Structures are given as structure tokens and as C-alpha cells.
Amino acid sequence: MxxxxxxxxxxxxxxxxxxxxxxxxxxxxxxxxxxxxxxxxxxxxxxxxxxxxxxxxxxxxxxxxxxxxxxxxxxxxxxxxxxxxxxxxxxxxxxxxxxxxxxERDDPRDALCARDGLTLDALPAGARVGTGSPRRVAQLAAHRPDLVYVPIRGNAETRLGKVASGEVDAVVLAYAGLVRVDRLDAVTDVLDPDRVLPAPGQGxxxxxxxxxxxxxxxxxxxxxxHTATRLAVTAERTVLAELEAGCAAPVGAHARLEGGVLRLEAAVASTDGSRQVRAARTAEMDVDPASLKAAADLGRELARSMIADGADRIVADPGEIGGGAAGPGAGA
Ligand SMILES: NCc1[nH]cc(CCC(=O)O)c1CC(=O)O
Structure with a gap:
């Protein structure tokens, strides 16, 4: 019928x-x-x-x-x-x-997909890393200011193609996205949150x-x-909202609920990696939708402490990718 x-x-x-x-x-x-x-x-x-x-x-x-x-x-x-x-x-x-x-969240981390199996630490000085995300550029530049960050766009397949063709030496993509397009084979380094904090809600x-x-x-x-995921992403997204930042802002945030404790970590960095505000905070929490307000409160408190340390000034003026014309909106 x-x-x-x-x-x-x-x-x-x-x-x-x-x-x-x-x-x-x-x-x-x-x-x-x-x-x-x-x-x-x-x-x-x-x-x-x-x-x-x-x-x-x-x-x-x-x-x-x-x-x-x-x-x-x-x-x-x-x-x-x-x-x-x-x-x-x-x-x-x-x-x-x-x-x-x-x-329920998949792996929230970012992944480096480089030529010749290279890791982030092994990329030679001057290597070209393709990403249009100010968040990724800012945090990567904090570790490797000697790499050249080039804004690129397109879907995962298109971006990986630019590594294969030699246009760039590496690209950075969400691990969860690479799983979904069945391209984990391209991953050469998985970037832990203590090196690169993912986008709020990633995965x-x-x-x-x-x-x-x-x-x-x-x-x-x-x-x-999935209640635990919802609590975690609520905390992360509240940081973003409280910093009055959008999805293209250089803001990373990651929260995890484990053993009755929600641990939230966030970072804001200028695009050249020279200025960075990073902070973490925890709250005890039941895995229950009634904890949503407490999760949002945790995000708000963390954002306010970061603003007190100058995070809002970085959000307002993060600088540009490669000092060039990247502009807003190439999110992730
Ligand atoms: N901005 C595009 C986008 N939106 C979600 C994902 C990946 C999947 C996810 O995070 O859930 C991606 C691609 C990427 O950042 O590599």
C-alpha cells in the first residue's frame, strides 16, 4: 500500500x-x-x-x-x-x-592525513598543511609555528586528493567523518585533545x-x-555561546562524563598560535537529563574564567590564516 x-x-x-x-x-x-x-x-x-x-x-x-x-x-x-x-x-x-x-558520540578527535605516513611532529619545517578551520590552524600553530597553513575547502575526498596530488603535504579532518566516508586508511596521526581540542560537538x-x-x-x-553525550556537548556548546563565538571561531572544547564527573576543557587561540587561553573545569553529575542545567552551568563558568583571561579578545581578533585572506566561514 x-x-x-x-x-x-x-x-x-x-x-x-x-x-x-x-x-x-x-x-x-x-x-x-x-x-x-x-x-x-x-x-x-x-x-x-x-x-x-x-x-x-x-x-x-x-x-x-x-x-x-x-x-x-x-x-x-x-x-x-x-x-x-x-x-x-x-x-x-x-x-x-x-x-x-x-x-552517542563517535571519536571526537581530529586526524592528520599526511603524505608518506608522516606524523605532526615529523612534518619538515615549511610543510604545507591544508585546513580552512581557524580552530585547527590556531592550535596546530601553537605546536608547529614553522608549518605553512593553507586554507582549502571541499569534502573529505577532495581534501585528501590534494595530499595525493602533492598540492599540500597534509590535511586535518575529523576522525569521525573519515570513518563515515571509509577513509581511515589516510590517517597518519590522531591528534589527542591535549594537542588539538576538537570543535564543540564534534563526532x-x-x-x-x-x-x-x-x-x-x-x-x-x-x-x-544519548544522555552522557548530550550533557558533554551541552557543556561544550555553552562555552562557544558564552564566548559569543560561531562555528568558524578558533574555539576548541571537549567534555567527557566518566565516573559521575563531567570534565570540560576548552581552548581559544589566535590563528598564528602565539596567544592561547586554555582552561579546564569539572563538576559532579548524574547521567540524567535533569543534569542538563548543571552541564550548561559548567560551560558558562569555564567560559567566564577564560574571558577573565582574555579569551574574548582573541575571539574578536584571531588574526588570519597564513596572514592571508582566509576569512570566516570555512568552519570545522
Ligand atoms: N565542517 C564540516 C564537517 N562537519 C562535520 C564533520 C565531521 C563529522 C563530525 O564532526 O561529526 C566535518 C568534516 C571535518 O571537519 O573534517
Whole structure:
């Protein structure tokens, strides 16, 4: 049986971008929902402006372009829910929409993919490292100010291709993303949070739907919510919000809930790596949605202590990648 538009009744429609990474992560979430609730889910491919105009993304005001087409489809009822990489979602809540679930986080770390199996420490002085992320450049430059950071863009495959062709000696990508596009073979060094703190929310997926449907006919979405992850990313994203920074700001944050303690660490660094504010803070916490406020408080307190140490001045004036014309918006 099918309806006029070809849908099976009772089937949920998941809106996704077309890239391999997006469809892979959407499929993962869809399968988990079906497994846990029995609700069948079909993927609806949506083309975003960011997918078709990759060339001038920096002029479009950032990662929002990846998110807005999916949000439009949610709001006009074309799809029931959407899956985003959490780190691409602005911290400001979207009107009429709600974060229905945050999935259990995959490896949050960044990974170096270099020629000839080279690690970060083994790259020769002057080696060219491709990344458009001010956060990555700033923290990498703090360790290796002698490398040359070049802004590049494109999907993971495109970026890895620039190493293969010799255009750059290395690129830095999210480990979780490389898993999703099945390119772990390219990883030559995994960057621990004490060297490079990942983007707030990195490695976690966000399930978004219309607020007026969240607790109602879409209540099954909460089946894929992971409380410990949600507490951790809430603390991380509160740091970002409190610093009044966006996803393209040089802000790294990572939190982990272990043994009843949430440990949050964050860093803000100028793009040349010369100025850095790094801080950590812990709070005892039950793995319970009732702890969400305490997680946000932890993020707020940490951000305020960092602001007292000058973090807001770095956010306001981080400098530019390679001293050149990178501009905002090449996020991650
Ligand atoms: N900014 C693009 C983006 N958004 C999410 C991921 C990776 C997957 C994730 O962090 O969940 C990536 C690619 C990258 O940074 O290498």
C-alpha cells in the first residue's frame, strides 16, 4: 500500500544532504531508530546551496548554508526530521525547531592525513598543511609555528586528493567523518585533545525536528538520544555561546562524563598560535537529563574564567590564516 506521493504510511521521512558523509550518518541514525522503535525511515535527498556553490563558501557566512536547506524542509513539512553533524549547528536555537536527540558520540578527535605516513611532529619545517578551520590552524600553530597553513575547502575526498596530488603535504579532518566516508586508511596521526581540542560537538549527530511535533507524533526520535553525550556537548556548546563565538571561531572544547564527573576543557587561540587561553573545569553529575542545567552551568563558568583571561579578545581578533585572506566561514 502507498499514498498518492508514493510513501508507505507510517514511514518517517528523514531529510539529508547528498554527500557521502551526510547520507552515511543519516542512514546510521535511521537504522538505529527502526531497530529501537520499529518505525521505518526513508531518506529524502535535499540539495543545499552549500553543496552546489562550494567555490565561494567563505563569502556565504559559513556553515549555516549546509543547515538551512534542511531546516526549510522541516518547517514546510517536506520531511519529518533531519540529521546534522552537531558541530555544524549554530548554538542559537532555531525558531520552531528543537534538538530531538543527540546520538552517542563517535571519536571526537581530529586526524592528520599526511603524505608518506608522516606524523605532526615529523612534518619538515615549511610543510604545507591544508585546513580552512581557524580552530585547527590556531592550535596546530601553537605546536608547529614553522608549518605553512593553507586554507582549502571541499569534502573529505577532495581534501585528501590534494595530499595525493602533492598540492599540500597534509590535511586535518575529523576522525569521525573519515570513518563515515571509509577513509581511515589516510590517517597518519590522531591528534589527542591535549594537542588539538576538537570543535564543540564534534563526532556527535544532532536529530532536529519541528518543536510542535517533538513530544507528539515524533516522540520515537528520543530513542536515539544519548544522555552522557548530550550533557558533554551541552557543556561544550555553552562555552562557544558564552564566548559569543560561531562555528568558524578558533574555539576548541571537549567534555567527557566518566565516573559521575563531567570534565570540560576548552581552548581559544589566535590563528598564528602565539596567544592561547586554555582552561579546564569539572563538576559532579548524574547521567540524567535533569543534569542538563548543571552541564550548561559548567560551560558558562569555564567560559567566564577564560574571558577573565582574555579569551574574548582573541575571539574578536584571531588574526588570519597564513596572514592571508582566509576569512570566516570555512568552519570545522
Ligand atoms: N565542517 C564540516 C564537517 N562537519 C562535520 C564533520 C565531521 C563529522 C563530525 O564532526 O561529526 C566535518 C568534516 C571535518 O571537519 O573534517
Amino acid at each position: 502507498s499514498t498518492e506521493d508514493g510513501r508507505r504510511p507510517g514511514t518517517a521521512r528523514l531529510g539529508t544532504r547528498r554527500s557521502t558523509m551526510a547520507t552515511t550518518q543519516s542512514r546510521l541514525v535511521a537504522d538505529a531508530i527502526t531497530e529501537r522503535t520499529g518505525v521505518p525511515v526513508e531518506l529524502e535527498l535535499i540539495t543545499s546551496f552549500g553543496d552546489v556553490t562550494r567555490a565561494h563558501l567563505t563569502q556565504l557566512g559559513g556553515t549555516g548554508v549546509f543547515v538551512s536547506a534542511l531546516r526549510d524542509a522541516l518547517l514546510d513539512g517536506g520531511v519529518d526530521f533531519a540529521v546534522h553533524s552537531l558541530k555544524d549547528l549554530p548554538t542559537a536555537p532555531a525558531e520552531g525547531l528543537v534538538l530531538a536527540a543527540v546520538t 556527535a549527530l544532532a536529530v532536529e525536528c519541528r518543536a510542535d511535533r517533538a513530544g507528539a507524533d515524533l516522540a520515537y526520535l528520543s530513542a536515539v538520544d
